[in-house]
Amino acid sequence: MTEATGFLKGLKVDAAREKAIDELRVRGALDKIEPIQHQTPICSRSLNPIEFISSDAWYLKQLEFREDLKRLAHEMEFRPLRHRQLLLDWTESLTIDWPISRRRFYHTEIPLWYCKKCGETLAPPPGKYYRPWKDPAPFSKCPKCGSSEFVGEDRVFDTWMDSSVSNLFLTRYRSDPAFFKANFPVSLRCQGREIVRTWLYYTTLKSWLVRQSKPFHRVFIHGLGLDARGRAMHRTLGNVIDPWPLIKKHGADAMRLFVASETNPGDDFRISEAKVGGAAKFVTKLWNVARFISSFEEPKEGKLLPSDEWILAELNHLMEASRGAYEDLNLFVPSNRSREFLWNLFAPHYMEMVKARAYEGDTGARWTLHACLRDFLRLLAPIAPFSTDKIYRSVYHGSVHAEAFPVEREEIPRSRTEATEKIVAFNGDVWKRKRDQGLPLNVELSGIVIPAELKPFEDDLRRMHRLA
Ligand SMILES: [Zn+2]
Numbered sequence: 001m002t003e004a005t006g007f008l009k010g011l012k013v014d015a016a017r018e019k020a021i022d023e024l025r026v027r028g029a030l031d032k033i034e035p036i037q038h039q040t041p042i043c044s045r046s047l048n049p050i051e052f053i054s055s056d057a058w059y060l061k062q063l064e065f066r067e068d069l070k071r072l073a074h075e076m077e078f079r080p081l082r083h084r085q086l087l088l089d090w091t092e093s094l095t096i097d098w099p100i101s102r103r104r105f106y107h108t109e110i111p112l113w114y115c116k117k118c119g120e121t122l123a124p125p126p127g128k129y130y131r132p133w134k135d136p137a138p139f140s141k142c143p144k145c146g147s148s149e150f151v152g153e154d155r156v157f158d159t160w161m162d163s164s165v166s167n168l169f170l171t172r173y174r175s176d177p178a179f180f181k182a183n184f185p186v187s188l189r190c191q192g193r194e195i196v197r198t199w200l201y202y203t204t205l206k207s208w209l210v211r212q213s214k215p216f217h218r219v220f221i222h223g224l225g226l227d228a229r230g231r232a233m234h235r236t237l238g239n240v241i242d243p244w245p246l247i248k249k250h251g252a253d254a255m256r257l258f259v260a261s262e263t264n265p266g267d268d269f270r271i272s273e274a275k276v277g278g279a280a281k282f283v284t285k286l287w288n289v290a291r292f293i294s295s296f297e298e299p300k301e302g303k304l305l306p307s308d309e310w311i312l313a314e315l316n317h318l319m320e321a322s323r324g325a326y327e328d329l330n331l332f333v334p335s336n337r338s339r340e341f342l343w344n345l346f347a348p349h350y351m352e353m354v355k356a357r358a359y360e361g362d363t364g365a366r367w368t369l370h371a372c373l374r375d376f377l378r379l380l381a382p383i384a385p386f387s388t389d390k391i392y393r394s395v396y397h398g399s400v401h402a403e404a405f406p407v408e409r410e411e412i413p414r415s416r417t418e419a420t421e422k423i424v425a426f427n428g429d430v431w432k433r434k435r436d437q438g439l440p441l442n443v444e445l446s447g448i449v450i451p452a453e454l455k456p457f458e459d460d461l462r463r464m465h466r467l468a
Helices: 003-008 013-026 063-075 081-093 159-163 166-170 177-183 193-211 243-250 252-262 273-294 306-327 332-359 363-380 385-395 414-436 452-465
Strands: 077-079 113-115 150-152 186-192 216-222
Touching: 003 013, 063 081, 063 193, 077 081, 081 193, 081 216, 159 193, 166 186, 166 193, 186 193, 193 216, 243 252, 243 273, 252 273, 252 332, 252 385, 273 332, 273 363, 273 385, 306 332, 306 363, 306 414, 306 452, 332 363, 332 414, 332 452, 363 385, 414 452
Parallel strands: 077 216, 186 216
Antiparallel strands: 113 150
């Protein structure tokens, strides 16, 4: 309590409340005490009522650079594009300069001393880390009044004063000029949506102040993982999901696949253990597919049959879509397309169609199985880096991460994919007939006519279903 409160001066808020009530009682002015409800802003973490306490602070200028910062926001490429608006809106909404001094125990000390006699502010020479509240002052006398007594600053910087230097630090600003020149601005910032107004904004401000430059060429903003009811996680809500037990149970690749395939880039997503478990099943599927294929020797070349060309055409399709998406920093498309390819086409249809040929040593089937596995592992490696690498090292030797992105085989006719729906429908139909008749899938079946459009695949289909 300040001077203005008279007899309450010097007390903390709670004590002042007590004393005010006592005083009312003493003066006979207290009529009654009863509970009432009223709105008070509280801290979301401690739940304490918020008090306004005025104090002096250091500020960094930002308002006068507003237009420059907005221009830099337009110079950076955003993914998704719409999240640039988060930065622009924040920049537009600023009403004060940035208060950068804080009263906290642990953070980067503000390197300043003050002259005890005249109050002059003194900054030490650069190049050393200073703790002014503890270290002796690095000056012999005040340049203004000649006094030799100083008081060290005991406040620290706001968190983002440090965090906003990450791009300068990583590109070795002022320590390796050649490296800095080659790497600044940094190619990519990847960060969450909730810290655009802090991490991204302050990094942009600092890069402007220090280099008059944008901090990054591209910015990838990802969404938030929410709880099952779609709420952001807060300690006070008790809904924080610790990822570590999920990763330990289902694997890191399953977690990564889940996040990549759950939403379009930049959207929030609900964390679901069932879906992480589903992604883990996909990893197991990949493992089993690889084990099957690795049982066949990989021929140098193979004579391709229509079924082989068909799956290679589908693989071309997958590579093309995934490459475009990856270049656009979109993990949603490759993760989902890969899953559809392996789970819905390659394993149930193609593998079953060519199994017999592969066992007999047919080079076309064996070559295609390996080509698909090799390319698939390279294609999925950015999203599932651990399992793809483990498989690649075991089957093909060397790390998948040292391989180039797979390239489409132009010699495979695109038109082969026209058969996809018909193959899937035909196989589904035969499986259903056997199921309906209570027959095991490997039993012979007669009376099935192969549709004219599937004639090129007839031999493989007949052997797959044992059609008489
Ligand atoms: Zn002085």
